[in-house]
Amino acid sequence: MAREHPWNVTLTIGHEELRIRGVYETISITNDFLAGVLFLVGSILFFKESTVYAATWLFTIGSVLFVARPSIRLVRRFHLGRVGDAASATARDF
Numbered sequence: 138m139a140r141e142h143p144w145n146v147t148l149t150i151g152h153e154e155l156r157i158r159g160v161y162e163t164i165s166i167t168n169d170f171l172a173g174v175l176f177l178v179g180s181i182l183f184f185k186e187s188t189v190y191a192a193t194w195l196f197t198i199g200s201v202l203f204v205a206r207p208s209i210r211l212v213r214r215f216h217l218g219r220v221g222d223a224a225s226a227t228a229r230d231f
Contacts, residue, residue: 153220161213168202168209175199 179195182188 151221154217157213157216157220161209161216165206165209168205172199172202172206175202 175195176199179192179199182192182195
């Protein structure tokens with residue numbers, strides 16, 4: 138007979154909540170990836186004087202994306218609060 142581990146926890150999460158979490162997680166990951174790529178390309182462009190203007194714009198857009206991340210989390214939290222228990226909206230923050 139298998140013995141259950143005392144740290145095992147069973148969570149019941151509705152289909153709608155899982156879908157919402159998945160959508161916002163995908164948006165957040167995409168946002169972070171784009172911000173990182175813009176900063177990387179911007180960093181490379183700073184090596185040549187002729188591309189400093191473009192590099193500055195990439196850094197600016199990347200900064201906006203980094204600021205967008207907490208906005209995505211906040212919108213997700215409100216969305217989860219509308220479809221279910223507001224306390225569940227704070228779990229598994231990314």
